[in-house]
Amino acid sequence: MKYVILEFEDEIIQKVHETLQVPKEMIEENLEIPREERGDYALPCYSLSSTLKKDPNKIAEELSEKIELERGHIKKTGPYVNFEIDKAYLSRETIFTCLEMEENFGELPAKKEKMMVEHTSANPNGPLHVGRARNPIIGDTLARIYEKVGYDVEKQYYVDDIGRQMAILVWGILNIDENELPKIERKKIDHELVRYYQEANRSLEEDENVEQEIQDMIRSMEKGDEKIFQHFKDSAQKIMEGIAGSLARLNIVLDSYKSESSLIEDGSVDEMIKKLSKIENTGEEDGAIYYEKDGKKTFVARKNRTSLYPARDLAYHKWKGEQADILLDVLGEDHKLHGEFIRNALEDLDIRPVPQIVFHSFVTFEGKEMSTRKGTYVTLDQFMDTAHEKAKEEIQKRGNALPEEVESTAEKIGMGAVRYHIIKVQPQKPIDFVWDEALDFEGDSAPFLQYSYTRANSILEKWDHSTLEPRSLDLQDLEEGEMRLMKRISEFPRVLMDAAHNNSPHLLAKYAHRLAAEFNQFYRDYPVLQSKNKKLERVAMVKSFKFAMGGVLRSLGIGKPRKM
C-alpha cells in the first residue's frame, strides 16, 4: 500500500524539522488543511515564531526558500507557508494504489494490538428502540474503522441478565396471563415479551405487593436459587435473540457476548470486591463497601455483601482486559459518572488497560423522551421496516433495478439510510428523531452515497472490459476535475486515521458525502465511455472511485446496491 498523501505529510514535517530544528510534534500540531485554493497543507508560522523568537514572515520566507519538495511545491503567503502536492503525480499513484488494493484501499498496516469494542449492551427487557440504536451504530462503525486502521477487533455485548429490569420481566412472565396483554403487533420474541415487562411495570405502580415479590425474587436469585436464576437467564436469552436479529439487519454482528451472571458464577465479582476492599480509596459504611474518589462515594457491595453493579462492571472490565490490549466502551451519556468511576477504580487497582469511553447523548422522538418501560418509542424494527418500504417505493418509481433485485436493493438502501442518519451526527450531540428527516433520501443521506456508487457501477458494466494495464495508461495531462476526484479519493486513509484517533465516526460519514459529491461532478463533466482519447484512463478513475467508495461504505456498514 502506497498512500501518497501520507508520504507527502511526512516529507513536509521532516523537511520543516530539518530546516528549523523544531520538534516534529510541534510541526505536526501546526500543520493544517486549508481551504482548497491555498493548497493541500498549510503551516501558519505564528506559534513557531514565539518559540524561535523570529518574525513569522521571516520563518515563512526561510522555509519557502530552503525547502525543495520532491513531489510538490511550497509557497509563502504572508506568515503562512502553503504546500501543494503535484496533482498529476498524486492522481497517478492513487489510481495505481486503488487498482491494486481494490476495496481494501484505505486500510493501514496490521497492528499488533488486539482491541475489544463493547457496544449496545442494552438491558434485555424488550426490543431496541430508535434511541437505543444509536449505540450499536456508533460502536459497529468504530469497530469497522479500527479494523480498517489495522487492529484485530472483537465486538462485545455485555448482557445484563440479573438486574432489577430482568426481575421485573421475569415476574411479568410468571405472573401475568397472556390474555390480559395487548395484542402482539409483531411476531418477534422481544416484541412479544416486552408486553410482560410493560404490564409488570404497571402492576408495580398500582400494587405494593408486586414490589415485595420482585425484591424477593432478586434476593432468592442472589442467594443462589437455581430455578429463579435459570428463569432470568432464559428470559434474557430470548430477548437477546430478538435484539441480535434487529442488529443483524443493520449489518451489525457481535463477535461475543458476556453475561453478568457468569461473572458472579465464576467468583470474579467476589474476588473484585476483595481486591477493592484492600485499596486506600475504599471504605465501609454500615457493613456496605464503597469506593470514594473526589468526595464521591460509589457503593460496590451491600451490607449483606452481595455485589452491586459497579463491582460487577469492574470485574467485567478486568476480564475484558485479559482478552484484549485496548478497550473501547460505547455508552450513553447517563453513564458518564459511572464511566469515570470505572476508569478511576481500575487505575487505583492497577488493572490495565483502562478503557477509552465514547459517550453519546440521547435520541428523542419528535421532541419526546423514548421509554421501553412506558412503551413510548419507535422501535428499531419499525424504523427499519418503514425505511425499507420507502426505499422500495422510490425504486419502483424509477424502475432502474431488476425486478428480482427490488427487495434486496430496498433493504440495502433502507438500512443504509437508517445507519447513516444516526452516524452522521457527532456522538455527543443530541438527536431528535423526525420521520421526514430520517427518510429523506436526498442530499446528505446514504442513498446519495449509494447512488454515486451505482453510477460508477453502471459505467463499468457498460464498458467492454478491454484490457486495462494501469502502467500503460496515459496519465500525463489530467484535467482539473479528474485530479480533484483522485485527490478526494486519496484522502481516505487520512480520514480513517482521524476518525479512529478521535473516536469520531461521523468524520467518515462527512467524508463519504464529499467523496460522492465529487464523483457526481466528475460524472457530469467527463464522459467516460464516449471519450475519444481518454476512455481507458477514465475507466481507471471510475474503477478507483468504485473501490474507494466501496471501502467507505463497508466501513460505514452500508450496503452497495448494483442498480437503483
Added chain:
RNA sequence: GGGCGUGUGGCCUAGUCUGGAUAUGGCGACAGCCUCCUAAGCUGUAGAACGGGGGUUCGAAUCCCCCUACGCCCGCCA
C-alpha cells in the same frame, strides 16, 4: 445545590480537542440543467459575525471567567 455535555443562517449540521488567512455541507426558498454513461443528480442566488457578556492573544466559533436555555447524572438501582 454540584458535575458533565450541548447551543453555529428558517430547520439540521461540520469546524471546537491541537486558536490562525473570505465559517462546512445538507434541507427548505428562488432561478436554471435530462436528443448525451441512472435528475436519489448538477449549476447559480439569497440567507449565519458562531446562545449572551467579559477576558487572554498580533489573532477567538475554537482558550479562560460569569450568565442563560436544554439534556444527562449526583441510589446499599442498573
